[in-house]
Amino acid sequence: MKRSILPYMISGIAALLVSSGCGKGFLDQDIPGRAPLEEYYKTDADAVTATYAVYDLLQAEYNWGWGSPLMVKTLPSDESNAGGNGPADQPNYQALDNFTFESQNQAVLWIWRVNYYGIYRANQVIHRVSGETDLQKRLIAECKVLRAYYHFELTSLWGDVPLITELLQPGDYTATPRTPRADVYAQLEKDLQEAIPLLPLKSQLAPAERFRASKGTAQALLGKVYLYQEKWALAHAAFNEVILSHEYDLEGNFATVFSSAGEFGMESIFEVPFSSKRNYDWGNFPWSTFRQIESNIHVQLMGPRSDFYTKAPGDSLLAGWGFNLPRPKLYNAYIAAGDVVRRTATVMSEAELKAAGGNWTAPTAWDYEGYFQRKYGSFSNYTNGPVNDLNFGNNYRLIRYADVLLMAAEAYYRDNKEAEARAELRKVRLRAGLPEITASGNALFEAIVNERFLELAFEGHRYLDLVRWGRAVTELGPLGFKAQKYELLPIPNEDVRVGNLSQNQGYN
Known part of the structure; x- marks a missing residue:
């Protein structure tokens, strides 16, 4: 049984935490009733409810329309075609697949918005919960991990992005510029380093709370932040903390990882739950009140x-509806x-x-x-x-142990520790029934690249991997990728206008 996040978002706190509408900028959200907002967050129960509301945005796959983070990160890769009924079926996804997307792409807009909604909610907890109790300290730490995760999603896809760590006033919404990516990463390091000592181990979480950020979640995300900055020694040190914790392991059978038996299993480091128990039909599915959706509608889209x-x-x-069709x-x-x-x-x-x-x-x-x-x-x-x-x-697996092992292998290789790189690579390959890699030098790196392709297909990593490795032109060029443009997504046009943000190179 899955633990449902959404029921904890009682209507009052939901209204206070986020409101949205057409024509608003990336942080331009109505806050009805400032006095009630300031009176909230006083008790442990308030803090728990507000923290669960931060997690809720991880489930946001359908937002005023189709806007899945997984799809937006997968379709620009060489793993799959958009599919569907034709070029007019979900045109925002088709454009991502064909590298014809511009700043008006609605799927791009909504994952941008959802990440900032998550940051907004996290900041409410971080700044309004007093931290007087051990539980409150832990909840603030969880929200720092979540704030780091949402910011990482943004900076990895858009580069320089507004870094929001305070409770902004309405007048600040159109005066918050893009922050250099290096400064965003520095803040993420700080948030995660502050959170790690206050978080429980995964084994200390009750089964119904395995969706929550643990110490291993923060350590793995910190390692990824270092990896994307090419801080190789710090990256493999962070990943090694996860490995040596013995809190995680590879499932014996690869197929188990994505089965119901593998949900929140030994390989899961950070996972988003969805529910099959809502009894939706064509009359009651909440298309128009999308944040009430608790099933994973994109699985149907991909059948x-x-x-x-x-x-x-x-x-x-x-x-299903025929999207996300694998390429040969x-x-x-x-x-x-x-x-x-x-x-x-x-x-x-x-x-x-x-x-x-x-x-x-x-x-x-x-x-x-x-x-x-x-x-x-x-x-x-x-x-x-x-x-x-x-x-x-x-469920969607956002961070899993096999990915940590492969990121550790990459960081070790880059840090001239090839024996350690081969050791981590060996673990993943043995589970797949493949022999260990004995190569060195560039051949070893090519083996790591290929292993990530095989192990992590359709999990939203490939496009970003190719960009950060400088291989996007070679691998994606035949599909429409253009250098000095598609390394980043466009800042949504609406927020260029309303939020006074500069646009990424090459986009209209």
């Missing part, structure tokens, strides 16, 4: 398109590596579908190149009626 798909009798992968490059990478274990849990070919007794009737369907995504698959055991399409409960 094989129902017009053309018949599932195999022994399989549980249900039909990914499937072929598994074949070249002899990687059967991860391939079968990540991607399925049309030939494999038909061999198992299923069928696909549209070889020329839009964006279809012969493959289906299974990692965040639309499996029948993840959903409940009355309408299966609307009730998928697949």
Whole structure:
């Protein structure tokens, strides 16, 4: 059973914490009733409710329309095509896939907004909760981790971004400039370093609270912040804290990681829960009151398109709406590596579908190149009626142990510690049934690059990896990527105008 975050957002605190509307800037939010806001956050119960409201934004996948952080980070990669019914089906996602997106892209707008809403809520707790009790100290620490996570999402995708660490007044909303990325990272380091001593170990969390940030969450995120700055020694030291804590391990079977049995399991460091127990149907699904959505509607979006798909009798992968279709490059990478274990849990070919007794009737369907995504698959055991399409409960894994091991391997390699790099790489490969890597020099780095491609497909890492490695032009250029533009997303046009923010290079 999943713990639902949203019920803790009682209507009063929800109204106080965030309000939104068309035509407002990135922080230009109405705050109805300033006196009630200032009177809140006095008790431990207030602080808990407000902190859960900060977590709630991690679930925001549908916001005035389709705007999934996972999709926005995956579609510009070489892992998949947008898919759907055609070029006019979810045009914001199509544009991300084709590198035709500009500053008016609504999916880009909403993940920008959602991250700043999360920061806004985190700042309320950090500055308004007194910290007089041990619980309050811990909650403030959690909100510093969450504030760091939301800021990291922003700066990794947009570069220089407004760094918001205080409770701004309405007049400050249009006078908050973009902060240099290096200064944003410095603040994230500070937040995470302050939070780590106050956070519990994962093993100290009650099962129903495993969605909350632990010491390992903060250490892993700190390592990632260092890695993105090329602070190699600090990065592998932070990752080593996670490894040596013995709080985490690789699941014995790769397929378990993304199964219901793997939710908040030994490999999970930071995970977002969704619920299959809301009994949504076409009459009560909260499309217009989107923050009441607790199922993972994007899993339905990513299922094989129902017009053309018949599932195999022994399989549980249900039909969906046909988005996030794997490219042959990914499937072929598994074949070249002899990687059967991860391939079968990540991607399925049309030939494999038909061999198992299923069928696909549209070889020329839009964006279809012969493959289906299974990692965040639309499996029948993840959903409940009355309408299966609307009730998928697949959790998203934001940080998992295999990623930490591979980031540690990269940091060790860059710091001229190749033996240590091979040791971390070996752990991930052995779980996949592959031999250890004995290479050194550039061949070792190429092995790390490929391992991340195979292990982390469809998890939102590949595009950012290629950009930070300087490989985006080579790998993504044939798909439409242009240098000096698509290394960053555009600042949403609405916030360029209303928030007086400068635009990233190359965008209108």
